Amino acid sequence: MLRAFRFIVELFTQRHGVVAFVFFLMLGFLMRQAPNFVRENIVSTALGSVFYPAQMVISSINSFRSVVSENEQLKEENARLRQETYYASEALQELARLHTLVRFDDKWDFPIVTSRVVGHNPGRFLTTLVINRGTNHGVKENMPVFSMKGLVGKVTKASYTHSRVQLLVDPNLKLSVIEKKSRIVGFLESVDGRMLTAMIPTHAGVKEGDTLVTSGLGGIFPKGIPVGTVKAVRKADLDVMRSMDVVPFQEFAALEEVFVMEKEPEWIIQELLDE
């Protein structure tokens, strides 16, 4: 065993490390070129086998279980109350606009799973979180994730004990949003993995300080979850659109607990996602 280890070390250190360099570089490029499902497997295997247990231990160092569980119950209750408040304010606005009562089918009556953030990118570009709730707690892929303050992202991979959450700042997550006052729909994305940018039609007259909430379109996120406030409005490439910087309601790096809404995507969206 030791001999084999020494052989590998000697092989890699040959020619002043060129062998090791070429090997690791090739490994990196292979991962880069691999199909998406292979990458997904690599990440899930690495997370499940090494990183999740390690980060679980690290994140548990300072937590006292009894306090945490009591805290979780309280926070769950608080989150539910906040949800109801958000829903109530949304419903009031709807009522003011509509003369006749219509049937609402986007009520937030989904169960909530409280979860602790146990891991996030140790690098400088934060786009993913790992939470300590998985399929055995009812968490499934594409379920919305939010905090006390607003939307956080969605579950992209659910394992038995933990799940990976794609944050709003992930450049691969596009979200349909609605401006709270004008009710005009736009979309939100991050082009650099850091800042959020929204595109909303010019006639909406969105200005600095306005609030964006989820539109409910797309079938993954329910309508009315706060997303962020508009920080700056700029002209987009097309005159009919305005591009704006959006500041999310929470700092993703500072999140300790999040809530998973046990809402599965609408059947049509689910079919598209499965495809």
Added chain:
Amino acid sequence: MNSFKWIKVLLLFVFCFILQTTVSEWLQIFGAGPDFVIILIVSVAIKHGPAAGCLWGFLAGFTQDVYAPVEWLGVHSISMTVLGFAVGQLEEKFLTLNLPTKVAVLAIGFFACDLIYFVLTGLEKDVVMNLFLSKTVPECLYTVVVGAVVFHLSSGRQKKNV
């Protein structure tokens, strides 16, 4: 590297990641924090050479890749491997680097690492420019200051041991 040194670097590696996910956030000034992982890779590469630099660079990069968008898997691994190998060419076995030189190597390595990262992610030019000015430059400066302290302390300890 003997077994004891492997374990020592492994412990340092774990310690750096703990620092990066905890302390680095508390130390942030205007959204910029130090990158302890790059300091570690540069230190290991200078001390133990390019092969060790590659290995620990790759492991550090892969750890960051796991938490990055799946579509970008491999980007951190490649950039950190290149950093480890390039800095490893200045191995202390053959050269003696003073503190300012080590700090300069850290700064250049930091910029090079981010540059490779930006190229491989395929981000648009103006987005890269914006990230470079708002993220890379301030964090590089911060990392260089922290790195200078780390290098100074470690060289002080080495002298003591001698």
